[in-house]
Amino acid sequence: MGNRLSKIYTRTGDQGTTGLGDGSRINKDSLRVEAMGDVDELNSVIGLMMTEAVPQNLQAPLTQIQHDLFNVGGEICIPGYVILKQSRIENLEKMIDTLNDDLTPLKEFILPGGTKTAAYCHLARTVCRRAERKLVELNRNEKVTEISLQYLNRLSDLLFVMCRTINKQAGVSDVLWQNEHG
Numbered sequence: 001m002g003n004r005l006s007k008i009y010t011r012t013g014d015q016g017t018t019g020l021g022d023g024s025r026i027n028k029d030s031l032r033v034e035a036m037g038d039v040d041e042l043n044s045v046i047g048l049m050m051t052e053a054v055p056q057n058l059q060a061p062l063t064q065i066q067h068d069l070f071n072v073g074g075e076i077c078i079p080g081y082v083i084l085k086q087s088r089i090e091n092l093e094k095m096i097d098t099l100n101d102d103l104t105p106l107k108e109f110i111l112p113g114g115t116k117t118a119a120y121c122h123l124a125r126t127v128c129r130r131a132e133r134k135l136v137e138l139n140r141n142e143k144v145t146e147i148s149l150q151y152l153n154r155l156s157d158l159l160f161v162m163c164r165t166i167n168k169q170a171g172v173s174d175v176l177w178q179n180e181h182g
Helices: 031-049 056-077 086-101 116-141 146-170
Strands: 017-019 025-027
Touching (some): 031 056, 031 116, 086 146, 116 146
Protein backbone atom coordinates (compact mmCIF):
# COMPACT_ATOMS: atom_id res chain seq x y z
CA MET A 1 0.00 0.00 0.00
CA GLY A 2 1.32 3.43 -0.89
CA ASN A 3 1.52 6.40 1.41
CA ARG A 4 -1.97 7.72 2.06
CA LEU A 5 -0.76 10.95 3.65
CA SER A 6 2.42 11.90 1.87
CA LYS A 7 1.92 15.57 2.68
CA ILE A 8 0.25 16.67 5.91
CA TYR A 9 -0.58 20.24 4.98
CA THR A 10 -2.15 21.04 1.63
CA ARG A 11 -3.34 24.64 2.11
CA THR A 12 -6.61 23.64 0.39
CA GLY A 13 -8.57 24.31 3.58
CA ASP A 14 -7.26 27.79 4.23
CA GLN A 15 -10.48 29.36 2.98
CA GLY A 16 -12.73 27.41 5.36
CA THR A 17 -13.58 24.39 3.25
CA THR A 18 -12.51 20.78 3.43
CA GLY A 19 -12.52 17.91 0.99
CA LEU A 20 -14.81 14.92 1.37
CA GLY A 21 -13.83 11.42 0.36
CA ASP A 22 -15.72 11.75 -2.92
CA GLY A 23 -13.63 14.78 -3.92
CA SER A 24 -16.30 17.40 -3.25
CA ARG A 25 -15.58 20.37 -0.98
CA ILE A 26 -17.81 21.61 1.84
CA ASN A 27 -17.60 24.22 4.57
CA LYS A 28 -15.68 23.15 7.65
CA ASP A 29 -18.61 24.16 9.86
CA SER A 30 -21.16 22.04 7.99
CA LEU A 31 -23.23 19.40 9.79
CA ARG A 32 -21.38 16.66 7.93
CA VAL A 33 -17.99 17.88 9.12
CA GLU A 34 -19.33 18.35 12.66
CA ALA A 35 -20.62 14.77 12.65
CA MET A 36 -17.25 13.49 11.40
CA GLY A 37 -15.55 15.50 14.14
CA ASP A 38 -17.79 14.10 16.87
CA VAL A 39 -17.11 10.53 15.73
CA ASP A 40 -13.38 11.29 15.60
CA GLU A 41 -13.54 12.78 19.10
CA LEU A 42 -15.34 9.67 20.35
CA ASN A 43 -12.61 7.49 18.87
CA SER A 44 -10.00 9.66 20.61
CA VAL A 45 -11.74 9.41 23.98
CA ILE A 46 -11.84 5.62 23.64
CA GLY A 47 -8.13 5.74 22.82
CA LEU A 48 -7.56 7.81 25.96
CA MET A 49 -9.61 5.35 28.02
CA MET A 50 -7.50 2.49 26.69
CA THR A 51 -4.35 4.07 28.17
CA GLU A 52 -5.82 3.23 31.56
CA ALA A 53 -6.49 -0.09 33.30
CA VAL A 54 -9.09 -1.51 30.90
CA PRO A 55 -10.12 -5.06 31.84
CA GLN A 56 -8.62 -7.68 29.55
CA ASN A 57 -12.03 -8.83 28.29
CA LEU A 58 -12.83 -5.31 27.02
CA GLN A 59 -9.55 -4.52 25.26
CA ALA A 60 -10.15 -6.35 21.96
CA PRO A 61 -13.78 -5.18 21.68
CA LEU A 62 -12.73 -1.57 22.28
CA THR A 63 -10.05 -1.85 19.61
CA GLN A 64 -12.65 -3.24 17.19
CA ILE A 65 -14.96 -0.35 18.12
CA GLN A 66 -12.19 2.10 17.21
CA HIS A 67 -11.91 0.47 13.78
CA ASP A 68 -15.70 0.57 13.42
CA LEU A 69 -15.77 4.26 14.32
CA PHE A 70 -13.17 4.95 11.65
CA ASN A 71 -15.54 3.19 9.22
CA VAL A 72 -18.48 5.28 10.47
CA GLY A 73 -16.37 8.36 9.79
CA GLY A 74 -15.71 7.02 6.30
CA GLU A 75 -19.42 6.61 5.68
CA ILE A 76 -20.02 10.20 6.78
CA CYS A 77 -17.08 11.48 4.73
CA ILE A 78 -18.21 9.79 1.51
CA PRO A 79 -21.95 10.41 0.99
CA GLY A 80 -23.66 7.20 -0.12
CA TYR A 81 -20.73 4.99 0.90
CA VAL A 82 -21.53 1.93 3.04
CA ILE A 83 -18.82 -0.06 4.78
CA LEU A 84 -20.26 -0.99 8.18
CA LYS A 85 -22.12 -4.30 8.26
CA GLN A 86 -25.19 -5.28 10.29
CA SER A 87 -23.08 -7.93 12.01
CA ARG A 88 -21.21 -5.16 13.84
CA ILE A 89 -24.46 -4.04 15.49
CA GLU A 90 -25.33 -7.64 16.35
CA ASN A 91 -21.89 -8.00 17.97
CA LEU A 92 -22.52 -4.89 20.08
CA GLU A 93 -25.89 -6.26 21.19
CA LYS A 94 -24.37 -9.63 22.15
CA MET A 95 -21.69 -7.90 24.17
CA ILE A 96 -24.27 -5.71 25.92
CA ASP A 97 -26.26 -8.81 26.88
CA THR A 98 -23.19 -10.76 28.02
CA LEU A 99 -21.78 -7.94 30.15
CA ASN A 100 -25.15 -6.93 31.56
CA ASP A 101 -25.88 -10.51 32.68
CA ASP A 102 -22.99 -10.20 35.17
CA LEU A 103 -24.21 -6.91 36.66
CA THR A 104 -26.74 -6.32 39.40
CA PRO A 105 -29.92 -4.65 38.17
CA LEU A 106 -29.94 -0.89 38.64
CA LYS A 107 -32.44 0.60 41.06
CA GLU A 108 -31.05 4.14 40.87
CA PHE A 109 -29.41 6.27 38.24
CA ILE A 110 -25.63 6.31 38.38
CA LEU A 111 -23.29 9.24 38.10
CA PRO A 112 -20.14 9.20 36.00
CA GLY A 113 -17.28 8.02 38.15
CA GLY A 114 -15.90 5.16 40.12
CA THR A 115 -12.51 4.36 38.64
CA LYS A 116 -10.62 6.68 36.31
CA THR A 117 -11.12 4.16 33.50
CA ALA A 118 -14.88 4.10 34.11
CA ALA A 119 -14.96 7.90 34.20
CA TYR A 120 -13.26 7.99 30.78
CA CYS A 121 -15.75 5.40 29.58
CA HIS A 122 -18.61 7.66 30.76
CA LEU A 123 -16.98 10.51 28.83
CA ALA A 124 -16.89 8.27 25.74
CA ARG A 125 -20.57 7.45 26.29
CA THR A 126 -21.56 11.13 26.41
CA VAL A 127 -19.48 11.98 23.32
CA CYS A 128 -21.13 9.01 21.59
CA ARG A 129 -24.58 10.41 22.40
CA ARG A 130 -23.53 13.79 20.97
CA ALA A 131 -22.18 12.14 17.82
CA GLU A 132 -25.47 10.28 17.46
CA ARG A 133 -27.49 13.49 17.87
CA LYS A 134 -25.36 15.24 15.25
CA LEU A 135 -25.75 12.32 12.84
CA VAL A 136 -29.54 12.35 13.37
CA GLU A 137 -29.55 16.08 12.60
CA LEU A 138 -27.44 15.52 9.48
CA ASN A 139 -29.77 12.72 8.39
CA ARG A 140 -32.72 15.15 8.40
CA ASN A 141 -30.91 17.28 5.81
CA GLU A 142 -28.67 14.83 3.96
CA LYS A 143 -29.16 11.08 3.99
CA VAL A 144 -26.71 9.00 6.02
CA THR A 145 -26.64 5.25 6.41
CA GLU A 146 -29.12 3.71 8.83
CA ILE A 147 -26.40 1.36 10.01
CA SER A 148 -24.26 4.27 11.26
CA LEU A 149 -27.21 5.67 13.20
CA GLN A 150 -27.97 2.26 14.71
CA TYR A 151 -24.31 1.64 15.49
CA LEU A 152 -23.89 4.83 17.52
CA ASN A 153 -27.14 4.16 19.38
CA ARG A 154 -26.05 0.65 20.40
CA LEU A 155 -22.52 1.78 21.15
CA SER A 156 -23.68 4.31 23.73
CA ASP A 157 -25.64 1.54 25.45
CA LEU A 158 -22.60 -0.73 25.38
CA LEU A 159 -20.36 2.00 26.78
CA PHE A 160 -22.78 2.45 29.70
CA VAL A 161 -22.63 -1.27 30.48
CA MET A 162 -18.85 -1.20 30.06
CA CYS A 163 -18.62 1.61 32.64
CA ARG A 164 -20.39 -0.55 35.17
CA THR A 165 -18.31 -3.61 34.21
CA ILE A 166 -15.06 -1.68 34.61
CA ASN A 167 -16.05 -0.56 38.10
CA LYS A 168 -17.25 -4.02 39.10
CA GLN A 169 -14.08 -5.74 37.91
CA ALA A 170 -12.00 -3.14 39.81
CA GLY A 171 -14.03 -3.77 42.98
CA VAL A 172 -15.35 -0.19 42.97
CA SER A 173 -19.02 0.65 43.37
CA ASP A 174 -20.89 2.72 40.83
CA VAL A 175 -21.67 6.23 42.07
CA LEU A 176 -25.40 6.20 42.74
CA TRP A 177 -27.45 9.34 42.26
CA GLN A 178 -29.08 10.44 45.48
CA ASN A 179 -32.30 12.29 44.95
CA GLU A 180 -32.23 14.55 47.96
CA HIS A 181 -34.54 17.55 47.92
CA GLY A 182 -32.75 20.01 50.08
